[in-house]
Amino acid sequence: MAILNLVQSINLALRQEMERDPRVVLLGEDIGKNGGVFRVTEGLQQKFGEARVIDSPLSESGIVGFSIGMSVYGLVPVAEIQFMGFLYGAMEQILSHASRIRMRSRGRFHCPLVIRTPYGGGIHAPELHSESTEAFFVHAPGIKVVVPSTPYQAKGLLISAIRDPDPVLFLEPSRVYRSIKEEVPEEEYTLPLGEARIVMEGEDVTLVSWGAMLLTTLNAAKQAQEKGVHAEVIDLRTLYPLDTKTVVESVKKTKRAVIVHEAPKTGGLGAEIIARINEEALLHLEAPVERVTGYDTAIPLSQLESYYLPSVNRIIHAIEKVRSF
């Protein structure tokens, strides 16, 4: 079993799925000869040829639109959008086609498309390279949203996403790309879409997170543990469909919850999670659920980025708040 980082594990998943299924094609800017700006698709064009690993013109709406057309014709496209901020140009294609082809044609056509894109902050990138607007896509019906937080998770989730018969947005935390390594089996395996995982068990408070924020949350949980507070940490993995059951059961046990995400607070996914806790575990709550999030403004450039992103300190503070309510 190899020790891989996130970039390598995603690369491996793509390679294996392309070997297994000739219908799988990749499309995106700089993904071919250059192997992608993060090198996620490194070597794949060499291996599978220019026809299956396509360097597209600079048009995100086009990339998604072409991919939808390919999927309708019987291919299984995996489109790369270079950064999540550039996905906005493709919103019309996603919302008016990808997510509703099955409904619109009452099942005659469907859209087994995966859109991969790096997302989130912490890499000191230029403007619009650190976006984290997963909430848009969770709200948009007809599309699944998946976020791996570690290399092992990534491979299994991506293979599931590629095999899923419906469109999946696959968000890759760019801060994690090369920051952690772990054992990733060479053989193929899938991880179920729609199921969260409990990363750390605890009784005192439930911490819910995903993507790069999971690592910050885990650090906070470990720090809390040193002070005798046992947090249960949940990695959502799939944002839609949301695994309400795992979250609610945990909250019923711990009676307190903190949700951590990098996106702006208002209208972020934290709100939906609170709404579900409200619906199914209100009477168990001993304190208002806390949200540790980005501010209601665009994520700033690198010099102020660390003020924006949830920190271990802010999470610890929120844990204290829900415990001392």
Next chain:
Amino acid sequence: MAILNLVQSINLALRQEMERDPRVVLLGEDIGKNGGVFRVTEGLQQKFGEARVIDSPLSESGIVGFSIGMSVYGLVPVAEIQFMGFLYGAMEQILSHASRIRMRSRGRFHCPLVIRTPYGGGIHAPELHSESTEAFFVHAPGIKVVVPSTPYQAKGLLISAIRDPDPVLFLEPSRVYRSIKEEVPEEEYTLPLGEARIVMEGEDVTLVSWGAMLLTTLNAAKQAQEKGVHAEVIDLRTLYPLDTKTVVESVKKTKRAVIVHEAPKTGGLGAEIIARINEEALLHLEAPVERVTGYDTAIPLSQLESYYLPSVNRIIHAIEKVRSF
């Protein structure tokens, strides 16, 4: 004082603002000679000329992009997007320019743009003509979201939106366009952005809604009243910034709340409202807040539309549920 419908009151507001401020220009598809597909801009091109009331080419991204450029140059554009479903094509312009020009230039430039668009279901329209994705824009930082529910509200809110120095998305409930009339003063007046209004006072349950759903909600409230249940009905009017105070104070009084919106449930604005109630009034709640919303699927075509949209019955049912919890 004239008795006007929503179309007429918006038309009046546009006319008066154009008279008052030569920087105000209108831009959109079919808004000139044709007066708009809903006739909202009827007569304005005749009055103000083709240069200030511009029939644009068919490109929503363009319409918003040009408008942003005009606003940067010193005009005050009011762009019309023919239906909210076509706004998706302009998401990149909204999210990467309109909403962040002030931040990006640290105040050197700003974007006093209004985007008007009809939204919501109930008019038996074709696909993508009944969208209600206000939650996207509430989550997007740097843009205000305003929804009038009646002709009187519309005039005052639109004038405020036009005078606001930052971008405002102005959502016009198409179902209301011609369905109600009320007295609208000829003289100019503004209504504050960011303040909800209490439409009906009550002590038993708080109902929160906006746009066309407000009318359905009011009908439900009246029906409940006949059975002795006194609902307090709140018309949010501005979705961002959200008037948390009015909602929370009402919930503290009634101890129960039902939120009604047409958008899909998951990730809809209802979630954010629940999150805020959770944060500020958790201990006052005697039942989980209920959401009466569209389903997590695209709003269907006319034959099934009434099954999708919140109905008086579904609201009554939710009121019973929060009262019998």
Next chain:
Amino acid sequence: MPKKTLKSFAVEWLQVLDEQGNCDEMLRPALSDAQLQKLYEWMILIRTFDEKAFNLQRQGRLGTYAPVHGHEATQVGSAFALQPSDWVFASYRDGAVYGVRGLPLAMIFQYWAGDERGMQIPKGENDFPMTIQVGTQIPLAVGAAYAAKLRKEAIAVAVYFGDGATSKGDFHEGLNFAGVHRLPIVFICENNHYAISVPLKYQTGSDTLAQKAIAYGFTGIQVDGNDALGVYRATLEALEKARKGEGPTLIECFTYRMGDHTTADDASRYRSAEEVQIWQKKDPVERFEKYLESKGIWNKSYEEKVRSKAQEEVAQVVREFESLPPPDPEDMIRYTFDTLPPDLAKQMENLKSS
């Protein structure tokens, strides 16, 4: 300013039948008399269908409807050139294209009556449902053409859109990608001179829409869109070229929308009766009748037969349409995903009990 000319380009115009029905024999496509009559019969059927749709809408039995009237030669002529194995991506106004391709006409009524099942395209018919979002079908069609090429299937894709659609970014991104890969696709622009109320001069500063192909490195041609033979010929050649791997073509069909934009529109608000009259004289059906007559395969009694057969057929379509059972409300949720996730399954339960 003396500068060197780097590149030159030309855009051509094609007309086979002129407004009087005279045929340019050099350009006449090889269609048998039976085929010509078939083409004619389809134009009449669609016109009859279109009128019925208008009436049904006025009676409240259909929702908004976008009439074909004026586009008969463009739609029927081009659809006639397609093979069943070719793929079509089209829009709301393309009823005739779907009809010729084989979609039961009752389904078109069903769709406009607000029932998604109307676009449950029968298996084996390679047509994507009508697109409402103007121009957004173009990149899809291009992607399908890429897929066909990758799979080495010698088919072509035809994508239909209006003059207004040429202003959308999707048009540009789609044609550009097709140009890079020389894909097997034919872009059929139905230039009816209006996008709802917006006339062509406010839509674009270019003199023709065909010349827009120059931007992508392939050929654009303008064809008389009221000339079924011209449209047929241009489409046939472009399709053959596409199937041979010689790349895309943009065909601008120069035509006119005789009716309102949709049943929700009133065209008299923005265009003159005189303008409409000028185009009335270019009617695609009349000139085709004159041509068939000159060939001895049309006369009044044949016409009457065709028209009454069309009336009967449309009456039958209406009966079929009216006998359709109402859609199942659960369908609205059922088709969101292949397998309903727990949330949606729960929402389905709520729907059933509400």
Next chain:
Amino acid sequence: MPKKTLKSFAVEWLQVLDEQGNCDEMLRPALSDAQLQKLYEWMILIRTFDEKAFNLQRQGRLGTYAPVHGHEATQVGSAFALQPSDWVFASYRDGAVYGVRGLPLAMIFQYWAGDERGMQIPKGENDFPMTIQVGTQIPLAVGAAYAAKLRKEAIAVAVYFGDGATSKGDFHEGLNFAGVHRLPIVFICENNHYAISVPLKYQTGSDTLAQKAIAYGFTGIQVDGNDALGVYRATLEALEKARKGEGPTLIECFTYRMGDHTTADDASRYRSAEEVQIWQKKDPVERFEKYLESKGIWNKSYEEKVRSKAQEEVAQVVREFESLPPPDPEDMIRYTFDTLPPDLAKQMENLKSS
């Protein structure tokens, strides 16, 4: 197939200084010796600045930086033709344009060091901040041009973008609108043959980018982008035409990116050393030196003076840059709206206390 030619178009090529620095006297723009030297000095200054930026990035003092190298003639030549009252919309690679326009160079470092204040364009300088989102500045520029026309201000707008940007819908929607209203705008495409790693042949099927203007009914011209005089001339004429109300122009500056796409890129992965060498021979600065020399206003000692002055100036810029106080974290929230709504005011309090 015999068809009638409907329209013909041509695209021209302009070069004033050839690769050896020979000047086409017929085409020479009217620039004084002092102006020519100024132009030269800017090119040297920018090249010096660019090298320094690279070094600062490698030392971790800047974030990602997009070098100008290769584009000096394109950017300086065109910016020289602008009036201060004209407006500019440009992108991340356009440091030289901003410099010539008057943005303190230290602010460009500041911006790339991750501080938004670097794009707080000084009042009176009519330049929109650098756009990162490729091509999205084009519709903005077109809107500004519309506003200028509406206000009857005889200015022009210049908008800069790359070859990759021509594939985006924004390019199309912007040029189309400009064509409809014949707006006072000049579209300056810096065709450096790559969009990061994607070469032009995968970007578009068209032979030139200039010909894309045909789609919008106005003129496109290809100019040698390594020829400062050619670029200056083309831009000047296009700006004058724009200010006179004669509509837009697309100028394709045919050039090459000598460095990596950004400091985060490694161009050797996707292009050959030979190709780079070919373009090395077309260097915009060298040929300009030869030309100035032939005019007797350049020699080695002048060059050295210019270079050492540039070094000093850039050293001063670095000092300024390094003495900038760090940004205030509250700025991140402060500039979201003119007046902070209650939510954000509360978030500001949380920020202060965290």
